[in-house]
Amino acid sequence: MRLPDMLTLSLLLLSFACGGRKSEPVDAPATPDGAPTLPVEGQPGPTINPTESQAAVHKALSVRDPEPDCADVSALTPEPVADLIFVANHADQPPWASTRAARCLALGHGEAAKAELIAWMGDPSAKGLALMLLAELDQLPEPLAMELAQAALAGPLADEARPRIAKVENANVRALAL
């Protein structure tokens, strides 16, 4: 086994198990219409107050298997683009909720969400979303795929993006990585 230092890790994980994984609830001020409370500098971490539809999208995307159908998820909300963006940007847990939200946005609402998708391609804190979108380039319309690839190659994720873009089937997109 090349697995490193299992003892240290097991102790670390045991401390998790004993200490509980849930953080203490944070008393948050009421916000109108359930809008998210964004983090304020110098204060404890953000409190997320999703709307009903955002919570529904989050729950649907939380299912382990089989992966929920993006059209079904989008049908849960009158504002799929805004809600999927919200989940992609604010759902820390489970981790697959945010990456799946990004994928559903690209596949089902690419044009409407284009600005956000392009922003992720250049944002190291959204690297997971960016890598997920790079894996879907061949499923996207070529103009959108080109824009996303160009954004990734022009930003701080270029080193990770390049070998992935070099593997896509679309020759025009692939050429960007050469």
Next chain:
Amino acid sequence: MHRALFALPVLAALTACTGVGDKDGRPSKDSVVTEGPLTTLRGSILSNQSGRVLVPIELTGDEVSFMVTAKTDDTYISLEAILDENGDEVVNWKDWLNSKSTQSLTSAFYIYGYDSVVNWPVRSEDRSLSAGTWTARFTTVDEDYRYVEDVFVDYTVQTKTDHDLESGVVKVRLVWAEGLDTRNDLQEAVAGALVRWSEIWAAAGLTVEFTEVSSDLDPELNVDSVAPFPNDAVDYGGADDDVTLVIGETINDVRGLYGQSGGLPGTLVSTANAAVYVSWLTNAGRDGEFEEFEVLLLGETMAHEVGHYLGLFHPVEASYDYYDALDDTVECTSYSKCESQLGENLMFPYPLCSFTDCEPQGNLTVDQRAVMNLYTGAL
């Protein structure tokens, strides 16, 4: 548990025959290998004129479970029934796939690939084994569900004689997609996940023994129930007593039905569906980096997915109207009831999470533990 026996694998018998099963659907045995409590018999057979494949399962009376894996080259195959030594039906697909059925027992009944796998008994309440020749009756069908005759079928019958159903070892072979095995961040995340997984399964008396294999598999995994990928195409050192877990970057899953597990149950031998697939990327979240809580969830996901592979269904599906076939997992009918009654169960279809926290999810019921220990690969 017969761990010591694994150190001294014994080739108990080896017989060889030529040809395949004859036109009347009679089987041809190719080999029999016994290693400790596990015996693996390989053979071949042709489907008969009514598109049936009758795989013989010869039992001495000392076996506690068997697994039959049947596969074709390009024809759909599924289990129709299991018959005991007297020819009486022990289980029939019609009892589980009908308009009134709301429970799942085994995926062997489903027509979805060129292989079909059944483990028997599934549950402790199912008919136990008795001496004589039992039969697993499969059907071969085309895309329009018409029976197909003269289909060449490779089959493997595995039996176990490990009578300790309170504890056992499951061997898991971790196959890294190309390049991932050299990434320290993934190595550490998976190592932590294995600790959580082991902790969960320990409650079922099961020890997980891991081995790792590097591979040249594309990290963008394409998973297809009828494509010979990856185990049929490349031998990554798998034995007939281990479960394969492939770790890739993304999964393009066109199977749809089961998500990441190759079957409920999955097989111990090589077929197109002989693996569980996990994407590191979807488990690393928005920033693509593993935080500690994500390592825990990855461990729960692995324990859940390989739990499917050992034969566990979700106690309730996310539609809240379809269930496993176990007595001690309640049949709840709304998300609020299901989450409160089953939300901490390992096999619940989703973890209970706010946007920032998830509840630990590792409980197993007595009946679920029995299913896991009856899996022929739990030795």
